[in-house]
Amino acid sequence: MRSFLPxxxxxxxxxxxxxxxxxxxxxxxxxxxxxxTDLMVLLExxxxxHRRFLNxxxxxxxxxxxxxxxxxxxxxxxxxxxxxxxxxxxxEFPLLCRAARETGGIATQNRGTLGGNIANASPAAxxxxxxxxxxxxxxxxxxxxxxxxPYRNFHSGYKKMDLRPDELIARxxxxxxxxxxKQYYRKVGTRKAQAISKVCFAGTAHIEHKRxxxxxxxxxxxxxxxxxxxxxxxxxxxxxxxxxxIHAAQQELAREIAPIDDMxxxxxxxxxxxxxxxxxxxxxxxxxx
Amino acid sequence: MPEARGKxxxxxxVNGKAMKFSAFPMERLLxxxxxxxxxxxxxxxxxxxxxxxxxxxxxxxxVNSCLVPAAQVEGAEIRTIEGLATGEQLHxxxxxxxxxxxxxxxxxxxxxILAAVxxxxxxxxxxxxxxxxxxxxxxxRCTGYTKIFESVVRACEARSGKS
Numbered sequence: 181m182r183s184f185l186p187x188x189x190x191x192x193x194x195x196x197x198x199x200x201x202x203x204x205x206x207x208x209x210x211x212x213x214x215x216x217t218d219l220m221v222l223l224e225x226x227x228x229x230h231r232r233f234l235n236x237x238x239x240x241x242x243x244x245x246x247x248x249x250x251x252x253x254x255x256x257x258x259x260x261x262x263x264x265x266x267x268x269x270x271x272e273f274p275l276l277c278r279a280a281r282e283t284g285g286i287a288t289q290n291r292g293t294l295g296g297n298i299a300n301a302s303p304a305a306x307x308x309x310x311x312x313x314x315x316x317x318x319x320x321x322x323x324x325x326x327x328x329x330p331y332r333n334f335h336s337g338y339k340k341m342d343l344r345p346d347e348l349i350a351r352x353x354x355x356x357x358x359x360x361x362k363q364y365y366r367k368v369g370t371r372k373a374q375a376i377s378k379v380c381f382a383g384t385a386h387i388e389h390k391r392x393x394x395x396x397x398x399x400x401x402x403x404x405x406x407x408x409x410x411x412x413x414x415x416x417x418x419x420x421x422x423x424x425x426i427h428a429a430q431q432e433l434a435r436e437i438a439p440i441d442d443m444x445x446x447x448x449x450x451x452x453x454x455x456x457x458x459x460x461x462x463x464x465x466x467x468x469x
Numbered sequence: 470m471p472e473a474r475g476k477x478x479x480x481x482x483v484n485g486k487a488m489k490f491s492a493f494p495m496e497r498l499l500x501x502x503x504x505x506x507x508x509x510x511x512x513x514x515x516x517x518x519x520x521x522x523x524x525x526x527x528x529x530x531x532v533n534s535c536l537v538p539a540a541q542v543e544g545a546e547i548r549t550i551e552g553l554a555t556g557e558q559l560h561x562x563x564x565x566x567x568x569x570x571x572x573x574x575x576x577x578x579x580x581x582i583l584a585a586v587x588x589x590x591x592x593x594x595x596x597x598x599x600x601x602x603x604x605x606x607x608x609x610r611c612t613g614y615t616k617i618f619e620s621v622v623r624a625c626e627a628r629s630g631k632s
Binding site for chain 1: 474475493494495496497516517518519521524530531532533535536537538540541543584587602603605606607608
């Protein structure tokens with residue numbers, strides 16, 4: 181059933197300060213509205229329960245990609261298309277490019293934003309596994325000021341996150357240190373474009389003489405939110421790559437994830453695929469050495 | 470009954486003409502184009518950003534007009550399928566869809582053509598993989614895609630003088 185349009189407000193504040201004042205003035209009353217690729221779907225389905233939105237699309241303070249020696253920092257309104265067009269992204273952060281390229285189609289990539297993808301908090305979102313594998317940090321701003329939080333601690337349950345009612349995601353920054361080494365991203369879905377994943381996997385690893393010095397593994401669609409598989413990482417860190425360590429990691433991953441049956445896949449299939457992707461990633465790491 | 474709020478006035482450009490309309494801020498650009506401006510060439514398929522039938526160009530970017538609220542087109546430049554031809558002269562992509570059988574039932578065609586036109590504007594000499602990627606957000610249930618793909622390949626050739 182379609183929504184009753186007159187019941188919805190979508191107001192356009194003149195700048196970021198005005199947006200934050202509105203959020204602070206009536207806490208919980210207003211929610212940000214960016215590219216609309218998630219919220220408009222809910223509206224059309226009659227499932228958009230929140231009624232009052234602030235149109236932040238085009239807010240200058242939330243646009244643009246900047247770099248310094250330590251970080252590449254993306255404004256929360258960076259679209260998937262912006263990510264793909266930034267010249268150094270493919271070289272430095274290929275997993276984020278893979279995620280951007282496999283999100284929706286061109287039309288969605290032109291409107292969907294990184295901040296929106298994070299705040300929508302879908303367990304099946306495509307960019308979070310890449311952001312988690314790169315140890316991204318989020319800048320949350322409010323009228324009280326900014327704070328930076330590690331993205332890996334941001335989600336805490338289904339659609340639950342460390343974002344207060346007066347706060348907005350302003351920027352996402354990716355550390356440039358040690359992002360080299362082996363990098364892996366795989367989204368398993370029904371087709372390349374327009375699909376929502378059955379399982380999504382991102383990994384980075386630093387290997388020296390077959391020894392796993394450091395490893396980061398992140399998944400989507402196998403738990404209530406996109407997450408870092410810290411226990412599986414711990415099993416692998418310091419081990420030599422090989423059948424034994426791969427098997428032990430697969431066993432740990434099975435304990436660490438909580439896949440469910442839904443319209444897109446089954447828990448059993450998701451578990452098997454997550455373990456297979458882990459093996460594929462680790463085998464790639466072995467092959468590279 | 471939920472509390473009712475008013476309409477907003479929006480000014481934008483549609484196919485080169487200045488337009489003013491009133492709409493609820495969350496009203497879909499798709500509905501504004503079809504029901505207020507009378508441009509029914511833009512089709513509604515899924516209404517949830519999956520099929521691409523409602524594709525239009527918004528500030529030269531391909532978008533699904535079912536997912537764009539009226540409040541976000543203030544000051545924007547919009548191009549629809551009706552804005553592609555120059556007088557009686559169809560766009561090369563439109564010509565090739567006719568001559569190479571790129572359209573059957575026609576519901577996906579306006580979006581498919583706009584996706585192709587947008588590709589050629591960004592990349593005048595796309596590789597086959599670029600064409601497939603550019604059309605991947607537009608679904609067709611009739612043609613099996615081969616003739617659509619061929620139509621776009623021919624349009625690229627026509628524009629680069631190969632045909």
